[in-house]
Amino acid sequence: MNTAPPEIAWFSALCDDDYEFLGVPDPTLTSTWEHCAAIVTAAERNSFDNVLLPSGYALGIDATAFAAGIARRTNRINLLLAVRMGELWPPQLARQLATIDRMAAGRLTINIISSDLPGAPLPSAPRYQRTREYMTVLRTLLDGQPVDFEGEFVAVQLDPPRIGTVSGRCPPFYFGGFSDDAKHTAAVAADVFLTWPDTVAGVAATISEMRERAAAAGRELKFGLRSHVIVRSTNAKAMEATRRLVSQLDDDAGAAIRSRALDSASVGVQRQAALRAGADDDGFAEDGLWTGIGRARSGAGAAIVGDPDEVAAKLDAYRAAGIDAFILSGYPHLAECDLFGRLVLQTMPHRPLWQP
Secondary structure (H helix, E strand, C coil): CCCCCEEEEECCCCCCCCCCCCCCHHHHHHCHHHHHHHHHHHHHHHHCEEEEECCCCCCCCHHHHHHHHHHHCCCCCEEEEEECCCCCCCCHHHHHHHHHHHHHCCCCCEEEECCCCCCCCCCCHHHHHHHHHHHHHHHHHHCCEEEEEEECCCCCEECCCCCCCCCCCCCCEEEEECHHHHHHHHHCCCCEEECCCCCCHHHHHHHHHHHHHHHHCHHHHHHHEEEEEECCCCCCHHHHHHHCCCCCCHHHHHHHHHHHHHCCHHHHHHHHHHHHHHHCCCCCCCCCCCCHHHHHHCEEEEEEEEEEEEEEHHHHHHHHHHEEEEECCCCCHHHHHHHHHHHHHHHHHCCCCCCC
């Protein structure tokens, strides 16, 4: 079991993924600078260690531009910026990331995204090959080293940019994926492997597999769990909150929302669908793990649900399975940030995985 306190992060809904009633668009909750900045500042006020800034294309606002802006509005919280590999030439991306890290006084962490580029689909094997090449070149440049790399997608000989990160090293790479190509990429190139909601036994099995893969590559990984959370003062109120959240959800509308995501056909999304299909009549895959959110969301499709003690116990169970970090969210994101901060985080030991 992990003995160090976990990193506890929140999620800023940059990709138009915020609702009071799941699947029912609310103009006041669409992704704007003002709304998403309010979520990040609330996460900092509630003492979260990090905040995920997700990357989209058709939906929401640009994560990289947002990160640069919010870096100067925050003082303590780390920023987990999602960056899609292939959208920007690696040397320019390295300079951009180093600049944002400077603006954030060393608080930048990076969520590597390997999905298709908008309008340019690519089969899994070459797509992850491109991702690994980008990660290799980015890490070298952000470590302040010259790069001499010849790959299938990247061929570059270049000195590092004059501007570097505050630490002089590459920020940690958080990365998730469940295909064999994704797992190989994580094992050889990531720092933190992110998994989506699953039973505690399922998470433990994933961690065991990824530890073996990383060890075979001569590396070690840390592990993070991306999940929604619904916490209330009593279990009965938490159960009522689950029912209210999906009370206006039309299944056809939910399916349309799921299909819009670039990762809607990924192995990870299929695993979330299987978890949902195996749940009980109330949508619970096991005690405290509710899959109803996946009815209208591609990606992480389940929530940890209960009263403060039950939610904390569930997090502890995942910690015992090997999880080092949690990236949590809830609907609406601003209100749930305050609820989790007040009901759970105030009494739960936690700290960033990496200090600026």
